[in-house]
Amino acid sequence: xxxxxxxxxxxxxxxxxxxxxxxxxxxxxxxxxxxxxxxxxxxxxxxxxxxxxxxxxxxxxxxxxxxxxxxxxxxxxxxxxxxxxxxxxxxxxxxxxxxxxxxxxxxxxxxxxxxxxxxxxxxxxxxxxxxxxxxxxxxxxxxxxxxxxxxxxxxxxxxxxxxxx
Numbered sequence: 495x496x497x498x499x500x501x502x503x504x505x506x507x508x509x510x511x512x513x514x515x516x517x518x519x520x521x522x523x524x525x526x527x528x529x530x531x532x533x534x535x536x537x538x539x540x541x542x543x544x545x546x547x548x549x550x551x552x553x554x555x556x557x558x559x560x561x562x563x564x565x566x567x568x569x570x571x572x573x574x575x576x577x578x579x580x581x582x583x584x585x586x587x588x589x590x591x592x593x594x595x596x597x598x599x600x601x602x603x604x605x606x607x608x609x610x611x612x613x614x615x616x617x618x619x620x621x622x623x624x625x626x627x628x629x630x631x632x633x634x635x636x637x638x639x640x641x642x643x644x645x646x647x648x649x650x651x652x653x654x655x656x657x658x659x
Contacts, residue, residue: 521572523539564607
């Protein structure tokens with residue numbers, strides 16, 4: 495159901511473990527698909543990570559009600575960056591984590607990260623398929639955050655570290 499929920503409900507240690515697990519499931523999916531489909535490794539890897547995102551967001555064993563997929567997208571970004579162009583990791587991490595800590599809204603950092611990923615892929619000259627897959631992952635992130643966006647607009651979004659209203 496996501497690292498943020500685990501953090502809120504189970505505490506820091508559990509939240510960190512879920513966060514790392516969510517990242518790793520995407521990295522593993524990316525690397526397996528990249529290894530199996532060597533001719534189109536990067537695209538195949540991204541489809542593997544995209545599958546991990548969909549499985550995270552819509553798990554059948556929880557009646558298709560899961561997390562928002564940001565940690566899984568971070569895994570996609572890490573795998574892509576470290577197998578192609580490490581420069582991709584820096585802007586996405588700085589903007590995503592930076593805004594989350596500066597505003598204390600995890601959702602703001604998450605959405606900024608979701609915008610930065612495809613933008614950075616485009617600016618770094620990745621293939622159009624890479625940009626398209628990351629745009630789709632980002633669009634899904636915005637869809638999954640629609641309640642948070644409404645709460646931000648209404649001024650009712652919970653800040654990181656504050657008690658739930």
